Amino acid sequence: xxxxxxxxxxxxxxxxxxxxxxxxxxxxxxxxxxxxxxxxxxxxxxxxxxxxxxxxxxxxxxxxxxxxxxxxxxxxxxxxxxxxxxxxxxxxxxxxxxxxxxxxxxxxxxxxxxxxxxxxxxxxxxxxxxxxxxxxxxxxxxxxxxxxxxxxxxxxxxxxxxxxxxxxxxxxxxxxxxxxxxxxxxxxxxxxxxxxxxxxxxxxxxxxxxxxxxxxxxxxxxxxxxxxxxxxxxxxxxxxxxxxxxxxxxxxxxxxxxxxxxxxxxxxxxxxxxxxxxxxxxxxxxxxxxxxxxxxxxxxxxxxxxxxxxxxxxxxxxxxxxxxxxxxxxxxxxxxxxxx
Amino acid sequence: xxxxxxxxxxxxxxxxxxxxxxxxxxxxxxxxxxxxxxxxxxxxxxxxxxxxxxxxxxxxxxxxxxxxxxxxxxxxxxxxxxxxxxxxxxxxxxxxxxxxxxxxxxxxxxxxxxxxxxxxxxxxxxxxxxxxxxxxxxxxxxxxxxxxx
Numbered sequence: 001x002x003x004x005x006x007x008x009x010x011x012x013x014x015x016x017x018x019x020x021x022x023x024x025x026x027x028x029x030x031x032x033x034x035x036x037x038x039x040x041x042x043x044x045x046x047x048x049x050x051x052x053x054x055x056x057x058x059x060x061x062x063x064x065x066x067x068x069x070x071x072x073x074x075x076x077x078x079x080x081x082x083x084x085x086x087x088x089x090x091x092x093x094x095x096x097x098x099x100x101x102x103x104x105x106x107x108x109x110x111x112x113x114x115x116x117x118x119x120x121x122x123x124x125x126x127x128x129x130x131x132x133x134x135x136x137x138x139x140x141x142x143x144x145x146x147x148x149x150x151x152x153x154x155x156x157x158x159x160x161x162x163x164x165x166x167x168x169x170x171x172x173x174x175x176x177x178x179x180x181x182x183x184x185x186x187x188x189x190x191x192x193x194x195x196x197x198x199x200x201x202x203x204x205x206x207x208x209x210x211x212x213x214x215x216x217x218x219x220x221x222x223x224x225x226x227x228x229x230x231x232x233x234x235x236x237x238x239x240x241x242x243x244x245x246x247x248x249x250x251x252x253x254x255x256x257x258x259x260x261x262x263x264x265x266x267x268x269x270x271x272x273x274x275x276x277x278x279x280x281x282x283x284x285x286x287x288x289x290x291x292x293x294x295x296x297x298x299x300x301x302x303x304x305x306x307x308x309x310x311x312x313x314x315x316x317x318x319x320x321x322x323x324x325x326x327x328x329x330x331x332x333x334x335x336x337x338x339x340x
Numbered sequence: 341x342x343x344x345x346x347x348x349x350x351x352x353x354x355x356x357x358x359x360x361x362x363x364x365x366x367x368x369x370x371x372x373x374x375x376x377x378x379x380x381x382x383x384x385x386x387x388x389x390x391x392x393x394x395x396x397x398x399x400x401x402x403x404x405x406x407x408x409x410x411x412x413x414x415x416x417x418x419x420x421x422x423x424x425x426x427x428x429x430x431x432x433x434x435x436x437x438x439x440x441x442x443x444x445x446x447x448x449x450x451x452x453x454x455x456x457x458x459x460x461x462x463x464x465x466x467x468x469x470x471x472x473x474x475x476x477x478x479x480x481x482x483x484x485x486x487x488x489x
Contacts, residue, residue, distance in 0.1 A: 213443075213449075215446070217484060255399075255403065255406070260487060260489060262487045262488075265485070269402055269442075270402065273441065298444075301440075301441065309433075309436055310433070323433060324433060324434070327429040327432070327433055329420065331429070331432055331433060335435070335454060336454050337468050337471060339471075
């Protein structure tokens with residue numbers, strides 16, 4: 001039996017010690033981490049400058065936010081009328097570190113200003129599924145004991161097995177601590193792991209693709225029809241950093257603002273295309289969706305295409321260019337029309 | 341009564357409307373050559389001239405389907421012949437991903453077609469347009485993705 005509570009405490013302790021040391025030695029000006037959320041099953045990001053405040057940092061299994069989002073644009077401070085980049089320490093589970101590495105590949109952040117505080121993530125809960133199972137009750141308290149999560153509310157109490165209610169992406173996750181490489185040695189403290197390549201069989205995608213075109217279409221319609229296009233998925237994604245997103249432009253208006261299914265699908269298709277070769281499968285987009293839509297299917301399909309066609313996995317190394325930033329003369333072109 | 345007849349007639353000799361994005365330097369000139377050489381090809385395509393196939397945002401292609409076009413044809417210079425050196429090579433990667441993604445969403449393969457045609461290949465252009473029209477005709481009208489209101 002895995003004692004989740006114990007694991008969490010250990011992670012929390014390590015994380016606080018590293019953060020305290022970094023602040024004490026003035027290696028960083030600021031620590032970004034997770035703090036207790038205002039609602040159960042949620043956590044809030046916290047910015048810490050003082051070593052006395054380090055105890056605000058927590059690790060529970062609801063830390064679904066991808067903190068790399070806060071690194072863009074560069075974190076600056078006005079000192080005597082001049083803007084100075086701050087040195088930032090950032091609490092990173094595997095996927096946060098991968099986002100940071102990919103942002104470095106795309107030259108969005110400065111390597112000198114980032115220190116990755118690695119932790120060995122033990123999985124994030126799928127809070128949307130828990131909320132769905134509980135139904136129309138308010139959750140007031142959650143507690144972890146053993147490998148169970150106990151959810152309490154007004155006149156009810158329910159137990160959830162941690163393993164079953166973990167985020168689907170976390171179940172298969174192999175990169176739980178930040179991937180380290182020679183070029184990143186000086187930027188990582190705490191836990192880390194060496195990763196050369198990532199093998200993913202993409203079983204769920206292959207299963208899905210056995211359906212006929214009409215079945216796939218019907219399924220996609222069913223899944224996405226609830227989407228209200230609040231763009232929370234875009235806001236939560238660390239790699240959606242455009243100053244002006246195509247959905248916000250209205251000269252020309254790229255696409256309609258109605259709740260019709262083709263308008264919804266067009267957004268999700270183009271969002272997927274924009275994440276080609278960049279998505280690190282952190283699951284932040286699905287976790288923040290107010291309608292509980294699971295976007296991982298689209299994201300994983302995009303990752304499968306990129307892996308199959310261009311042999312690329314995002315966020316593993318600083319040296320390899322993202323596939324959409326480059327080209328090869330001999331790329332596969334079997335989909336092109338030919339005369340015979 | 342009249343309506344019934346016209347509806348039936350419409351179904352029987354329904355002709356697909358295909359939007360064709362042709363690159364200015366090769367395929368557009370290829371289409372021109374086909375015309376000058378009096379090579380017959382179906383009049384189903386409506387041509388949009390673009391500076392380069394790399395100019396095409398995959399969004400244009402998806403949006404064409406939403407706007408009700410029955411098919412989309414994209415044509416550029418052969419790899420290595422791009423006027424802007426690498427425009428079509430960058431575009432090819434985008435099209436590859438778009439092609440796979442559309443299929444994943446359940447759009448029939450063949451709604452969106454990609455091809456290369458140089459300025460000297462009037463014949464090839466006509467053949468491939470004929471082929472595209474046939475494919476799209478077989479698929480029928482684009483009812484799925486078309487915006488209904």
